[in-house]
Amino acid sequence: MLRVWQALVLVAVIALWHIGTSPTLLPPLYFDNADKAAFFFGEPLTVLSRIWNWFAGGEIYRHLWVTLVETLLAFVMGTVSGLLIGIWLALAPTASAISDPYIKALNAMPRLILAPIFFVWFGLGIASKVAIGVSLVFFIVFFNVYQGVREVSPVVLANARMLGATHRQLLRYVYLPSAMSWVFASLHNSVGLAFVGAVVGEYLGSSEGVGYLIHQAEGVFDINSVFAGIVVLTGFALVLDWCVTLAEKRLMIWQPRQGETERI
Amino acid sequence: MTAALALERVTCTFISRENRDQRYTAVRDATLVVAPGEFVSVVGPTGCGKTTLLNVAAGLLAPSAGSVRVHGELLEGINARAGYLFQSEALMPWRSAFDNIVAGLEFRGVPADVASAKGNDWLKRVGLAGFGNRFPHQLSGGMRKRVSLAQTLILDPKILLMDEPFSALDVQTRQLMENELLELWSADRKSVVFITHDLEEAISLSDRVVVLSAGPETHPIGEYAIDLPRPRDVSEIRLSPRFIEIHAEIWHAMKDEVLKGYAQQQQ
Ligand SMILES: Nc1ncnc2c1ncn2[C@@H]1O[C@H](COP(=O)(O)OP(=O)(O)OP(=O)(O)O)[C@@H](O)[C@H]1O
Ligand SMILES: [Mg+2]
Numbered sequence: 340m341l342r343v344w345q346a347l348v349l350v351a352v353i354a355l356w357h358i359g360t361s362p363t364l365l366p367p368l369y370f371d372n373a374d375k376a377a378f379f380f381g382e383p384l385t386v387l388s389r390i391w392n393w394f395a396g397g398e399i400y401r402h403l404w405v406t407l408v409e410t411l412l413a414f415v416m417g418t419v420s421g422l423l424i425g426i427w428l429a430l431a432p433t434a435s436a437i438s439d440p441y442i443k444a445l446n447a448m449p450r451l452i453l454a455p456i457f458f459v460w461f462g463l464g465i466a467s468k469v470a471i472g473v474s475l476v477f478f479i480v481f482f483n484v485y486q487g488v489r490e491v492s493p494v495v496l497a498n499a500r501m502l503g504a505t506h507r508q509l510l511r512y513v514y515l516p517s518a519m520s521w522v523f524a525s526l527h528n529s530v531g532l533a534f535v536g537a538v539v540g541e542y543l544g545s546s547e548g549v550g551y552l553i554h555q556a557e558g559v560f561d562i563n564s565v566f567a568g569i570v571v572l573t574g575f576a577l578v579l580d581w582c583v584t585l586a587e588k589r590l591m592i593w594q595p596r597q598g599e600t601e602r603i
Numbered sequence: 604m605t606a607a608l609a610l611e612r613v614t615c616t617f618i619s620r621e622n623r624d625q626r627y628t629a630v631r632d633a634t635l636v637v638a639p640g641e642f643v644s645v646v647g648p649t650g651c652g653k654t655t656l657l658n659v660a661a662g663l664l665a666p667s668a669g670s671v672r673v674h675g676e677l678l679e680g681i682n683a684r685a686g687y688l689f690q691s692e693a694l695m696p697w698r699s700a701f702d703n704i705v706a707g708l709e710f711r712g713v714p715a716d717v718a719s720a721k722g723n724d725w726l727k728r729v730g731l732a733g734f735g736n737r738f739p740h741q742l743s744g745g746m747r748k749r750v751s752l753a754q755t756l757i758l759d760p761k762i763l764l765m766d767e768p769f770s771a772l773d774v775q776t777r778q779l780m781e782n783e784l785l786e787l788w789s790a791d792r793k794s795v796v797f798i799t800h801d802l803e804e805a806i807s808l809s810d811r812v813v814v815l816s817a818g819p820e821t822h823p824i825g826e827y828a829i830d831l832p833r834p835r836d837v838s839e840i841r842l843s844p845r846f847i848e849i850h851a852e853i854w855h856a857m858k859d860e861v862l863k864g865y866a867q868q869q870q
Contacts, residue, residue: 492692492693494689494691494692494693495692495693495694495695495696497658497661497663497687497689497693498687498689498693498694498695499695499706499710500663500681501661501663501681501682501685501686501687501755502707502710502754502755502758503683503707503710503711503758504710505710508710512695512706512709512710513695516695516697516698517697519697520697592738593696593697593698593699593738593739593740594696594740595740
């Protein structure tokens with residue numbers, strides 16, 4: 340029943356959009372020219388056919404692929420660097436004390452503003468988009484890991500030491516798994532930000548990717564293609580999020596969850 | 604004969620982290636000697652410093668003064684010959700019961716097939732066969748304690764340090780586990796330091812009971828050899844006249860300390 344209502348909302352919104360922008364269905368209320376509404380807001384049917392053409396013509400796959408690669412690279416590199424540096428700083432109090440103000444400043448800075456610098460350093464190809472994504476993902480993971488390592492239960496730690504764990508083994512068998520649980524907790528966020536980094540980077544300057552597609556359409560006032568790009572991006576983000584949820588379920592089985600009993 | 608474990612005139616002073624002038628001497632001049640194969644219980648009012656003493660014996664906490672000897676050798680760092688059963692949750696939550704049990708073997712680089720055979724054996728011995736795949740949060744408190752026990756005993760430590768291991772269990776399970784512990788212990792006679800606040804438990808299990816004073820500056824104020832015959836059944840032995848006699852004697856000595864400790868915590 341819920342699904343039906345959800346579908347109805349979608350249909351209603353699209354219907355409203357269609358009626359409001361179609362030059363023939365409504366008399367022009369606000370705009371003096373009947374075509375103006377369509378110019379500003381696009382038309383759902385045209386948007387749909389645009390999407391259909393992209394997929395049927397095969398034009399979109401290259402762009403999707405580029406965006407996906409950028410997102411994944413940014414995610415993996417941001418996560419790994421955040422994990423390593425987070426663990427290192429959490430276990431090295433002096434280094435952590437020295438770098439504390441700088442990390443706070445870097446985190447407070449709106450990092451999308453670094454995009455022009457990354458374009459200069461890495462060019463207009465994939466690398467600059469990955470760099471933007473990494474700069475976003477790194478801090479999320481870093482702070483989570485830092486917190487996670489510092490909050491490892493001292494008793495669990497003492498127990499592992501009593502069981503004969505060396506320093507290295509503590510790192511591998513206690514600190515890392517504990518930090519990983521915090522990484523997973525921020526998985527949705529960090530994948531989402533990697534995606535944002537990729538798309539915004541493409542939008543600001545590139546020759547490939549869904550963000551580029553939107554930018555290009557915008558340049559020629561093709562509002563229907565802009566909307567089509569947004570819809571594709573949203574679908575893409577949903578698929579990514581769904582994959583993350585699947586991964587999370589597999590990796591986090593050891594964590595207590597509420598209400599694990601079955602209702603009969 | 605050299606003692607298996609000897610705490611010699613141990614003093615532990617904690618300094619408050621915020622204010623370095625504020626200090627608290629939890630233990631002062633405490634001497635505790637455990638002979639090889641001896642089962643010693645330590646009882647004392649809550650908060651008196653039992654866990655602190657055990658941490659010193661385990662090498663997790665360096666005493667402010669005094670020394671620890673393990674089989675005659677001065678202890679520095681972790682006491683590798685000791686197994687420690689912690690008072691609070693100590694299992695790694697991201698490892699299943701089985702993986703927790705074999706963790707120590709893994710750390711020592713024991714081959715996986717040997718470790719797995721031993722792990723399964725211990726899983727059975729603590730009555731958890733079939734629960735190996737469960738994660739700690741999926742086990743009851745008593746089951747977790749048993750996993751901890753297996754995790755420690757699988758390494759066959761010569762010295763066993765136990766911090767109120769059964770206090771979370773119901774009376775029946777507790778007596779089962781106590782008998783189980785006595786059986787395991789009598790098989791290879793480890794040296795045991797068993798901490799408890801339950802005097803009956805202390806008497807029924809041990810060769811010797813050490814009573815600590817109330818904190819601060821806790822130190823042993825009495826030692827009582829328990830001459831009850833072995834093998835013992837913990838539920839039956841509590842009814843024997845000699846048990847009641849010993850209990851009355853120790854309780855008489857302890858009562859003042861317990862009241863003192865309670866009064867201090869009320870402040
Ligand atoms: N790290 C610490 N810093 C400061 N004070 C501490 C620290 N650890 C223990 N204490 C103090 O030392 C005293 C003894 O603590 P301990 O944990 O040894 O008590 P205990 O005898 O094990 O109590 P219980 O029976 O309740 O477990 C307590 O008053 C406690 O507040
Ligand atoms: Mg304690």
